[in-house]
Amino acid sequence: MTAARPLVLVVVxxxxxxxxxxxVLGQLRARGAADTLLLHTGQHxxxxxxxxxxxxxxxxxxxxxxxxxxxxxxxxxxxxxxxFESWLEGAVRRPACAVVVGDVNSTLACALVAxxxxxxxxxxxxxxxxxxxxxxxxxxxxxTDQLAAACYVTEQAGLDNLRREGLAAERLLLAGNTMIDTxxxxxxxxxxxxxxxxxxxGLGAGPYAVCTLHRPSNVDAPAxxxxxxxxxxxxxERLPVLLPLHPRTRARLESFGLAARLAAASGxxxxxxxxxxxxxxxxxxxxxxxxxxxxIQEEATxxxxxxxxxxxxxxxxxxxxxxxxxxxxxxxxxxxxxxxRMLALERDGIGTPPLWDGKAGERIAADLERRVAARVPAGGxxxx
Numbered sequence: 288m289t290a291a292r293p294l295v296l297v298v299v300x301x302x303x304x305x306x307x308x309x310x311v312l313g314q315l316r317a318r319g320a321a322d323t324l325l326l327h328t329g330q331h332x333x334x335x336x337x338x339x340x341x342x343x344x345x346x347x348x349x350x351x352x353x354x355x356x357x358x359x360x361x362x363x364x365x366x367x368x369x370x371f372e373s374w375l376e377g378a379v380r381r382p383a384c385a386v387v388v389g390d391v392n393s394t395l396a397c398a399l400v401a402x403x404x405x406x407x408x409x410x411x412x413x414x415x416x417x418x419x420x421x422x423x424x425x426x427x428x429x430x431t432d433q434l435a436a437a438c439y440v441t442e443q444a445g446l447d448n449l450r451r452e453g454l455a456a457e458r459l460l461l462a463g464n465t466m467i468d469t470x471x472x473x474x475x476x477x478x479x480x481x482x483x484x485x486x487x488x489g490l491g492a493g494p495y496a497v498c499t500l501h502r503p504s505n506v507d508a509p510a511x512x513x514x515x516x517x518x519x520x521x522x523x524e525r526l527p528v529l530l531p532l533h534p535r536t537r538a539r540l541e542s543f544g545l546a547a548r549l550a551a552a553s554g555x556x557x558x559x560x561x562x563x564x565x566x567x568x569x570x571x572x573x574x575x576x577x578x579x580x581x582x583i584q585e586e587a588t589x590x591x592x593x594x595x596x597x598x599x600x601x602x603x604x605x606x607x608x609x610x611x612x613x614x615x616x617x618x619x620x621x622x623x624x625x626x627x628r629m630l631a632l633e634r635d636g637i638g639t640p641p642l643w644d645g646k647a648g649e650r651i652a653a654d655l656e657r658r659v660a661a662r663v664p665a666g667g668x669x670x671x
Contacts, residue, residue, distance in 0.1 A: 293383035293659040294322045296406075299349075300330035300367070300393025303466075303582050305340045306563065307388040307411055310468035310648025311655075312346070320656045324382070326374070328367045328393040329354040343563040344469065360392060360423055367396035375404055382406050383659040387431060388465075390415070390424040395431055402434040409655060411465060413438035414445025415581070415602035421504070424581075425602070437658060439651050441585075442605040442640055460654055463647030464640070466582055467589050471645040473564060474571070481568020488556055494526050494574035496626070497566075501533035502579040504617070505597055509543040511617050512536075515597060516549055518622035519577065523554025525630070528577075529569060531558045575630055577622070584612050591637040593629035595622060611637035 295315055299308050308325075315323050327349035341348065353370040357363060375381075385401040387394045388411040401408050413432050417425050432438055432449060440446045441464040449459055485491075498519055506512050519528055532540075540546045549555060561569070570576060571590045576583060579597040584606045587594040594612040606612040611632070615625040642650075 292320065292322050294324060294380050295655060295659065296324050296326060296382035296385045298326050298328065298385060298387045298393065298397045300328035301391040302340050304388045304391065304393070305344055305346060306466045306469040306582070308386070308465070309344045309346050310465045311386060311411060311651050314648040314652035315655065318652055318656060321383070321659055324350045326351040327353065328371065328397065329356055330363065330367065330391060330393045339562040344473070355393070364392045364396045367393050368400050371397050371400045372404075375400065384409055384655060386411060386655070388412055390428040390431070392423070392427065395427040398431040398434045407436045407658070408434055409437035409439065410435040411439045411651060412441055414440045414449045416448045417600045417602040419600050437654065439654070442603065444604045460650070461642065462650040462654070463642030463644060464585060465647045465651065466585060467643045468645050468648045470567065470586055470589060473567065477564045477567035477571060479568070480564040481572050484565050484569055485572065488529065488558070490527060490529070490556070496522060496526055496528045496575040496577060497570050497573045498528050498530045498577040499533070499580050499583055500530070500536050500597065502598070505579050506536045506539045509545070512539060512543060513545060513548070514619045515617050515622065516545060516552070518619035519555060520552040521619070521623050522577070522626045523552055526574060527554050527556055529556045529558065531561045531566065533560060575626060577626065587611060588637060589639060589643060591634040593632045593634065593637070595625045595629055597622065605640045609638040609640060
């Protein structure tokens with residue numbers, strides 16, 4: 288009698304997860320040694336924040352959608368835990384492994400439930416540290432890494448962090464960056480989308496900048512948000528700045544009475560949130576990106592787009608080491624000065640991190656297959 292194939296459960300919950308999980312899921316399904324099941328917690332649930340990304344990435348519709356929705360950190364994490372535990376208890380098949388990605392609330396919630404259910408856990412994008420525990424994401428990733436039997440790491444600093452935190456070598460693999468797999472796979476299609484969007488937005492053939500802004504440290508205090516907007520307005524006097532507004536940022540602008548100030552800056556081009564291909568295409572054609580997003584720092588590095596990070600720290604130090612990213616915090620003068628400096632940067636001088644080659648999903652899928660087949664810890668001594 289033929290033994291049933293093991294089941295690998297892949298969990299996503301928010302837009303950053305989708306780009307990171309897609310290559311792993313695709314490679315597992317292509318290799319065919321294990322069955323897969325895609326579970327969406329529903330942390331991002333509306334058309335703009337979730338469904339559009341599934342279409343852009345060619346991801347199959349989730350096999351399970353928990354529909355957890357939004358809420359405070361505690362409420363959202365708890366809701367995902369309750370719904371995920373309930374689903375596991377009623378599942379027809381017990382997963383041989385649960386794969387979580389990134390550092391959102393769904394990541395930690397499902398990691399905790401899987402660990403307590405004694406389902407081996409794998410964490411994609413493990414080891415990243417900002418060393419700023421005021422960031423909810425920092426707490427999520429630290430706890431998830433401690434629970435994971437397999438930590439798949441994007442850069443050497445992540446590997447070093449996990450070793451310092453006492454994780455055994457057999458739990459660690461420097462695999463590369465699955466989000467870059469997704470970028471490279473969709474780069475040509477994104478270029479077409481970006482060209483169409485540029486025409487729609489009237490950007491013309493000249494240089495422009497792209498900005499994303501959503502972190503609580505930047506948007507939840509009126510004075511800080513006003514200062515950042517002032518800096519963006521000054522940058523937009525040099526070149527147009529495209530600003531897709533995150534729902535959180537839009538809500539804060541309205542509640543703080545800053546929406547009119549934003550509209551008065553003629554060089555700022557405001558749009559709703561963009562789909563993955565539209566944004567990637569616009570980012571790849573930009574002369575500069577200003578962002579408080581971790582993932583966009585990575586994408587900009589590979590695309591060789593100079594980046595100004597609107598934070599005092601980054602959990603992705605390799606982007607600084609490659610020469611294409613600088614930290615400016617939320618101080619308006621620092622932001623403007625950094626933008627001027629990065630606009631003068633020679634893009635060819637921006638390096639590409641090791642193993643950011645489009646094959647991270649392959650490495651992770653192969654390691655997961657060995658793990659679920661042999662029931663041994665994943666990894667190979669760190670990959671370095």
